[in-house]
Amino acid sequence: xxxxxxxxxxxxxxxxxxxxxxxxxxxxxxxxxxxxxxxxxxxxxxxxxxxxxxxxxxxxxxxxxxxxxxxxxxxxxxxxxxxxxxxxxxxxxxxxxxxxxxxxxxxxxxxxxxxxxxxxxxxxxxxxxxxxxxxxxxxxxxxxxxxxxxxxxxxxxxxxxxxxxxxxxxxxxxxxxxxxxxxxxxxxxxxxxxxxxxxxxxxxxxxxxxxxxxxxxxxxxxxxxxxxxxxxxxxxxxxxxxxxxxxxxxxxxxxxxxxxxxxxxxxxxxxxxxxxxxxxxxxxxxxxxxxxxxxxxxxxxxxxxxxxxxxxxxxxxxxxxxxxxxxxxxxxxxxxxxxxxxxxxxxxxxxxxxxxxxxxxxxxxxxxxxxxxxxxxxxxxxxx
Numbered sequence: 070x071x072x073x074x075x076x077x078x079x080x081x082x083x084x085x086x087x088x089x090x091x092x093x094x095x096x097x098x099x100x101x102x103x104x105x106x107x108x109x110x111x112x113x114x115x116x117x118x119x120x121x122x123x124x125x126x127x128x129x130x131x132x133x134x135x136x137x138x139x140x141x142x143x144x145x146x147x148x149x150x151x152x153x154x155x156x157x158x159x160x161x162x163x164x165x166x167x168x169x170x171x172x173x174x175x176x177x178x179x180x181x182x183x184x185x186x187x188x189x190x191x192x193x194x195x196x197x198x199x200x201x202x203x204x205x206x207x208x209x210x211x212x213x214x215x216x217x218x219x220x221x222x223x224x225x226x227x228x229x230x231x232x233x234x235x236x237x238x239x240x241x242x243x244x245x246x247x248x249x250x251x252x253x254x255x256x257x258x259x260x261x262x263x264x265x266x267x268x269x270x271x272x273x274x275x276x277x278x279x280x281x282x283x284x285x286x287x288x289x290x291x292x293x294x295x296x297x298x299x300x301x302x303x304x305x306x307x308x309x310x311x312x313x314x315x316x317x318x319x320x321x322x323x324x325x326x327x328x329x330x331x332x333x334x335x336x337x338x339x340x341x342x343x344x345x346x347x348x349x350x351x352x353x354x355x356x357x358x359x360x361x362x363x364x365x366x367x368x369x370x371x372x373x374x375x376x377x378x379x380x381x382x383x384x385x386x387x388x389x390x391x392x393x394x395x396x397x398x399x400x401x402x403x404x405x406x407x408x409x410x411x412x413x414x415x416x417x418x419x420x421x422x423x424x425x426x427x428x429x430x431x432x433x434x435x436x437x438x439x440x441x442x443x444x445x446x447x448x449x450x451x452x453x
Contacts (some may be wrong), residue, residue, distance in 0.1 A: 097413035097433070100159035102126075102446030109148060111162070112432030113155075113446035116426045119191045120157030122434050124446050125150050125180070128164065142160040143227065152184045154216040159448055163216040168209060182220065184213065186240045186284070191215060194247055196237035197222075199237060208235035210249050210264075223247070230262055238264070241284035246309070248272075248285040248292075263309070263317050273313045275305045284331045287308075291331045304328045304355070319353045319360045322325050322346075325421045326353075330375045330383075333429060338376035338384075349389045352401070354382050364406045367426070373401070375433075377424035381426035383409075383433055398424035398435050409433070421447065 102124060104111040109127035116122050125408040127148040139149040151164045167182035182197035193213040198222055201207035210227070211220035227236060233251035238249040247264040261272040261282035274280050277294025284291050290307045294315065303326050318324040319341045328339040337355040341362075349370025352363040363382060365371040373384040381402050388395030398421035409421045415437050424435040433449040 097449035100448040110444040111446040112436045114425045116434040117187045122155040122241045126153045169199045188241045194238035194241045210238040248290045278334045291328045332376045334378040336376045338373035340372040363401045377427045378429045383427045396422040
């Protein structure tokens with residue numbers, strides 16, 4: 070998300086933290102996700118059942134004397150992304166605290182810590198950097214009990230796992246069970262683990278060479294498995310306490326299949342690529358053993374990022390010959406694709422380009438962009 074900074078003063082016209090669009094005939098009202106600093110960008114990425122959201126915004130920063138060498142070598146940037154929590158329907162953002170601030174300030178593209186998921190109780194999980202020796206940085210799995218609470222380092226609870234270089238938590242369910250990823254070597258090989266009631270176990274690899282955990286619900290978890298070195302990937306679904314299943318193809322040909330989300334009812338959404346088709350990515354949904362490619366126009370690619378218990382899928386539908394400005398945030402309902410720019414009215418000059426998550430109430434979060442490459446997160450709330 071390395072984008073040019075543009076002031077939002079002309080757009081906002083006031084210090085309001087959340088604005089609502091109530092255009093007659095629209096299916097959704099629109100709330101803006103306020104950035105930490107008004108002249109910075111914001112991005113909505115996760116939405117919980119109660120409507121609170123996680124995402125990203127930028128903070129302004131200086132280069133301390135202790136890190137001037139890194140700033141000189143890597144190129145100093147005056148801003149850095151931070152993981153952010155927003156209350157339901159927008160409002161004042163809270164930057165999540167990290168285990169350590171000892172991260173190069175020149176690495177403007179990276180966050181010192183990042184929340185990946187939140188459950189209905191408001192507990193969040195993710196990762197945080199920590200110093201490792203004099204010059205290196207380690208990655209630890211963490212948990213936040215609330216937006217303002219200090220992160221809890223989960224590393225001590227992973228001591229029974231096989232050795233690893235770094236680890237992160239990527240999902241948490243209503244029971245408090247956590248799914249995560251552990252990197253085992255410098256070639257980015259990983260295994261998936263489940264942390265349940267203080268006990269960590271490795272999830273089955275389903276014969277994959279490397280496994281990346283993605284998400285979890287009350288009874289299932291999902292991840293990606295790499296089955297060829299640098300080649301084909303497939304989706305792995307773990308029934309917690311039960312069998313493991315895989316999805317290796319959506320259209321019957323050789324596919325490269327990836328998962329992005331799992332609903333509370335067990336729908337899996339993501340994208341696949343068929344090398345023989347010579348086309349871009351295509352969104353799909355997988356439920357009760359049936360995988361369905363979602364409508365994607367010729368000359369476009371699509372990705373499904375979120376899915377809810379009703380089977381509604383959200384994501385992006387993008388022209389393959391354009392950049393982000395050729396994308397539209399979309400929702401697929403019963404297999405029918407709809408442009409969220411038609412179902413809701415974005416602020417003047419903006420386009421909804423990415424829909425990243427949807428909860429069981431049909432509330433959606435994502436981000437929009439204008440011609441000056443200014444980004445702002447949004448929440449879409451279905452109208453009664």
